[in-house]
Amino acid sequence: MSDETHSSPEHSRTAAVIPAAGRGVRLGPGAPKALRALNGTPMLIHAVRAMAASRAVSLVVVVAPADGAAEVKTLLADHSLPERTDFLVVPGGDTRQESVRAGLDALPPGIDTVLVHDAARPLVPVDTVDAVVEAVRAGAPAVVPALPLADTVKEVEPAAEKGLPEPVVATPVRARLRAVQTPQGFDLATLVRAHDTVALRGEGATDDAGMVEQLGLPVVVVPGHEEAFKVTRPLDLVLAEAVLARRRANDGF
Numbered sequence: 001m002s003d004e005t006h007s008s009p010e011h012s013r014t015a016a017v018i019p020a021a022g023r024g025v026r027l028g029p030g031a032p033k034a035l036r037a038l039n040g041t042p043m044l045i046h047a048v049r050a051m052a053a054s055r056a057v058s059l060v061v062v063v064a065p066a067d068g069a070a071e072v073k074t075l076l077a078d079h080s081l082p083e084r085t086d087f088l089v090v091p092g093g094d095t096r097q098e099s100v101r102a103g104l105d106a107l108p109p110g111i112d113t114v115l116v117h118d119a120a121r122p123l124v125p126v127d128t129v130d131a132v133v134e135a136v137r138a139g140a141p142a143v144v145p146a147l148p149l150a151d152t153v154k155e156v157e158p159a160a161e162k163g164l165p166e167p168v169v170a171t172p173v174r175a176r177l178r179a180v181q182t183p184q185g186f187d188l189a190t191l192v193r194a195h196d197t198v199a200l201r202g203e204g205a206t207d208d209a210g211m212v213e214q215l216g217l218p219v220v221v222v223p224g225h226e227e228a229f230k231v232t233r234p235l236d237l238v239l240a241e242a243v244l245a246r247r248r249a250n251d252g253f
């Protein structure tokens, strides 16, 4: 892996790591979430196409369910994908962090910028991907796309038992809060350092940028997109199908 931090944009090589090894417990019983269909095409293929749509991305590393790497390789071979992009498939781990780490370990020399993108965010528009890459190439070590919140957020003291009322501890100022999406973009050496030094501490982090924050390095936010939402629960599948139907109607996609 390259130890260089930043090179000029014309020499910069960007890879996307797609963690896709989760089970999708919150979506309900069935195949691993990334392999479930959206409009007849596996969610993972939508996510791979979303990354490969960016001309900046020359390599996509898919982190497959531990027992599903062969199936994912077949899926990639069976679906049309841009020829200019290279693809790799590696088996994932028990946690999202372990899966991202497996993807980082598979990167060849010469990559200096890496995107980490949830397979569970299959519909992120290419403009959002490009905005993240551009901000990293402009010098930010870590970049996250994010949106302002529609709901007010309360911090609570979690109940000892499920179903009991939870006392409110605080109401953070909503105008300062952002809901964070992916792809998150990084100077590769920075993200590798974060995974080397932060990944296994405490409860870990729910996103990669949080690990870079723990290194004390700056993380910046660029505008996210409402279509970059995460497919987590059954209702999200309905929304994703509706977004695809709207795209078909508008663009013939």
Ligand SMILES: Nc1ccn([C@@H]2O[C@H](COP(=O)(O)OP(=O)(O)OP(=O)(O)O)[C@@H](O)[C@H]2O)c(=O)n1
Binding pocket: 018, 019, 020, 021, 022, 023, 024, 025, 026, 027, 033, 034, 063, 092, 093, 094, 095, 096, 097, 099, 100, 117, 118, 119, 120, 121, 230, 231, 232
């Ligand atoms: N061991 C894991 C767990 C999660 N992921 C990936 O991380 C992304 C975000 O995770 P999430 O939406 O929480 O997916 P799941 O872990 O599958 O969902 P759940 O928590 O409902 O089981 C997904 O693309 C998922 O495939 C992964 O690669 N390896």
Ligand SMILES: C[C@](O)(CO)[C@H](O)COP(=O)(O)O
Binding pocket: 096, 118, 179, 180, 181, 182, 206, 207, 208, 230
């Ligand atoms: C990385 C992420 O998508 C940013 O919002 C999110 O934190 C993933 O969380 P999950 O619980 O693993 O879905």
